[in-house]
Amino acid sequence: MARKTRDPAPARVPLSRQRALSTAIALADKEGLGSLSMRKLAQELGVEAMSLYHHVANKEDILDGMVDLVFAEIELPTDGTEWKTAMRQRAGSARAALTRHPWAISIMDSRSSPGPATLRHHDAVLGSCRKAGFSVQMAAHAFSLIDSYIYGFVLQEVNLPFDDSSDLEEVVDSMMLPFSADDYPHLVELTTEYILKPGYSYGNEFDYGLGLILDSLDAALNS
Amino acid sequence: MARKTRDPAPARVPLSRQRALSTAIALADKEGLGSLSMRKLAQELGVEAMSLYHHVANKEDILDGMVDLVFAEIELPTDGTEWKTAMRQRAGSARAALTRHPWAISIMDSRSSPGPATLRHHDAVLGSCRKAGFSVQMAAHAFSLIDSYIYGFVLQEVNLPFDDSSDLEEVVDSMMLPFSADDYPHLVELTTEYILKPGYSYGNEFDYGLGLILDSLDAALNS
DNA sequence: ACAGTAGGCTTACGCTGTAAGGATGTCAAC
DNA sequence: GTTGACATCCTTACAGCGTAAGCCTACTGT
Numbered sequence: 001m002a003r004k005t006r007d008p009a010p011a012r013v014p015l016s017r018q019r020a021l022s023t024a025i026a027l028a029d030k031e032g033l034g035s036l037s038m039r040k041l042a043q044e045l046g047v048e049a050m051s052l053y054h055h056v057a058n059k060e061d062i063l064d065g066m067v068d069l070v071f072a073e074i075e076l077p078t079d080g081t082e083w084k085t086a087m088r089q090r091a092g093s094a095r096a097a098l099t100r101h102p103w104a105i106s107i108m109d110s111r112s113s114p115g116p117a118t119l120r121h122h123d124a125v126l127g128s129c130r131k132a133g134f135s136v137q138m139a140a141h142a143f144s145l146i147d148s149y150i151y152g153f154v155l156q157e158v159n160l161p162f163d164d165s166s167d168l169e170e171v172v173d174s175m176m177l178p179f180s181a182d183d184y185p186h187l188v189e190l191t192t193e194y195i196l197k198p199g200y201s202y203g204n205e206f207d208y209g210l211g212l213i214l215d216s217l218d219a220a221l222n223s
Numbered sequence: 224m225a226r227k228t229r230d231p232a233p234a235r236v237p238l239s240r241q242r243a244l245s246t247a248i249a250l251a252d253k254e255g256l257g258s259l260s261m262r263k264l265a266q267e268l269g270v271e272a273m274s275l276y277h278h279v280a281n282k283e284d285i286l287d288g289m290v291d292l293v294f295a296e297i298e299l300p301t302d303g304t305e306w307k308t309a310m311r312q313r314a315g316s317a318r319a320a321l322t323r324h325p326w327a328i329s330i331m332d333s334r335s336s337p338g339p340a341t342l343r344h345h346d347a348v349l350g351s352c353r354k355a356g357f358s359v360q361m362a363a364h365a366f367s368l369i370d371s372y373i374y375g376f377v378l379q380e381v382n383l384p385f386d387d388s389s390d391l392e393e394v395v396d397s398m399m400l401p402f403s404a405d406d407y408p409h410l411v412e413l414t415t416e417y418i419l420k421p422g423y424s425y426g427n428e429f430d431y432g433l434g435l436i437l438d439s440l441d442a443a444l445n446s
Numbered sequence: 447a448c449a450g451t452a453g454g455c456t457t458a459c460g461c462t463g464t465a466a467g468g469a470t471g472t473c474a475a476c
Numbered sequence: 477g478t479t480g481a482c483a484t485c486c487t488t489a490c491a492g493c494g495t496a497a498g499c500c501t502a503c504t505g506t
Contacts (some may be wrong), residue, residue: 015453038494047454050495054453061496106332109325109382113398119407126409136416139409144379144425145432146370152375153367159332175336184342186349186376193359202367209368216439238484261463273464274485282463 015047017055021065025101028066031104063107068115070104073097078126083132084214087146090125091210094150095157102158105151133221142217149213153206160202169196238270240278244288248324256326286330286389287392291338293327296320299347307437308357310369313348314433318380325381328346328374356444365440372436383425392419 013135023044028036038059042049056062074094077086087109098105114122129139162171181188194200246267251259261282265272279285296317300309321328337345344371352362385394395414404411417423 009417039492039493048456050456051454053495057234102332106329109329109378111382112384115342116402116406117431119402119410123407123410126413130409130412134278136413140413140417141428141431144428145435148375148379149368149372149403150375151378152371152373155328155374155378156367156371160336161335179339179342183339184346185351187342189353190349190359191228194363197443205367208364209371210441212443213436216435220435242477260461262461271486273487276464 004074015045015051015055017065019045020052020055021062021069024062025066025069028103029101032108061175062110064113064115066101067104067107067111068117070097070101071121072117073100074121076121077128079128079131083128084218086128087214088210090128091146091150095206097156098151098154099158105154105158108151138220145209145213145217147211153209157202157206168200174198235427238268238274238278240288242268243275244285244292247285248289248292252324256329285302287334287336287338289324290327290330290334291340293320293324293341294338294344296323297344299344300351302351303353307441309351310348310437311349311433314369314373317429318377318429321374321377322381328377328381331374361443363402368436368440369433372432380425380429391423395419 020041024036024041027041027044038049041062042052047050052062056065074097075090075095077083077090079086081089122143126139126143129142130136134142145158161175164169172195176188243264247259247264250264250267261272261275264285265275268275275285279288296316297320298313300306300313302309304312345366349362349366351366353359357365383389384398395418401409
């Protein structure tokens with residue numbers, strides 16, 4: 001019976017807010033936000049549900065923390081680069097983070113207090129605009145416009161009924177089944193003449209819209 | 224004991240999918256989506272929870288129906304009007320509908336099968352672009368861009384920590400409390416020099432971004 | 447050596463969505 | 477007119493949810 005040098009093995013990591021949050025993110029990524037419960041999360045951590053409450057206030061707090069960690073994954077616009085390039089990089093990184101964690105966009109609303117990473121992100125984006133020469137008001141316009149586009153695009157992207165791997169034609173057919181084909185002529189046209197063409201991927205639309213927005217803002221800046 | 228002519232009063236409306244959906248919407252508008260449960264909804268309809276299942280498949284089905292009813296509230300772009308005007312009208316109507324029912328944007332993702340009103344809406348928007356002279360591909364670009372902006376803007380708008388009625392300064396102060404003031408210099412600048420100025424309302428940003436997008440698309444169309 | 451406390455566990459409560467099956471009322475066919 | 481089918485409602489029950497309350501143990505600072 002060793003007294004001082006006891007059983008060396010267990011090596012239990014002591015559970016912490018950080019560990020809880022990143023495990024929660026992993027779980028939401030793997031099984032969907034719907035099946036993220038305090039009990040499941042605790043189990044994943046080798047612990048009982050109520051133990052979590054020593055490290056987080058409640059489930060809302062966990063969701064807040066998760067969203068903030070997603071924002072922490074977004075590359076901030078780099079100083080010194082041309083502003084459009086920096087912004088394009090940041091936008092791409094934001095879209096990547098939000099599609100990597102598709103649950104994030106769906107809890108972004110209903111979160112009222114942004115975390116430090118979120119604030120830092122917003123601050124950096126604003127700063128990038130200001131340094132490019134935007135007035136405070138124009139920076140506000142640009143920030144609102146660009147980020148609305150990013151979030152809205154991801155919102156549409158993650159809820160598409162098909163993902164890139166599935167057979168598009170099949171999905172389209174099954175979706176149109178309950179409806180007469182010519183109730184929605186323009187949707188049919190779009191589908192047959194554009195979406196079903198080889199090489200189509202909705203994700204590619206992102207760059208067109210973003211480019212158009214950035215160019216317009218740039219024009220407004222230099223006028 | 225009247226036999227044939229029985230108790231005349233009850234006049235029970237017989238419960239239907241439509242009645243369930245619109246009551247669900249009213250309830251979500253009033254008390255928030257979080258407190259929309261099958262039991263509450265049933266109670267509001269003067270009925271037991273399980274009775275609902277004779278008219279809807281399950282709760283998911285209810286949420287699908289609710290979203291579709293919100294889309295049904297959106298004014299479609301009118302034929303014959305100049306396309307930018309028609310689109311501006313439609314965008315404003317969409318924003319109004321989505322802010323009238325703030326829960327809608329938060330369940331729009333996670334809904335995989337769009338209802339008839341949603342499809343009709345999309346079809347009409349596409350049709351409006353096509354009639355304005357856009358190619359199929361350009362119409363796809365425009366649709367993606369404009370609607371991403373609308374949804375993203377509303378997403379940000381409904382989750383603002385303040386609403387127009389509350390004291391802005393107070394909210395800003397309390398939000399910044401946990402942080403050192405100069406951690407986020409650009410946010411501070413934006414707040415003091417723009418947001419806290421009298422007359423500010425985030426909602427006003429909508430028109431700037433939308434105008435810029437529509438003008439750019441119009442330029443792309445006429446080139 | 448001892449007190450305080452941090453971090454785990456157990457139990458319990460009121461809520462959720464919904465599966466299963468029983469009761470009632472209406473209507474069509476014989 | 478009776479019967480049987482069907483739609484619509486209700487009751488009961490179950491597993492799972494977030495979390496309040498309180499207990500137990502092991503480490504920490506003095």
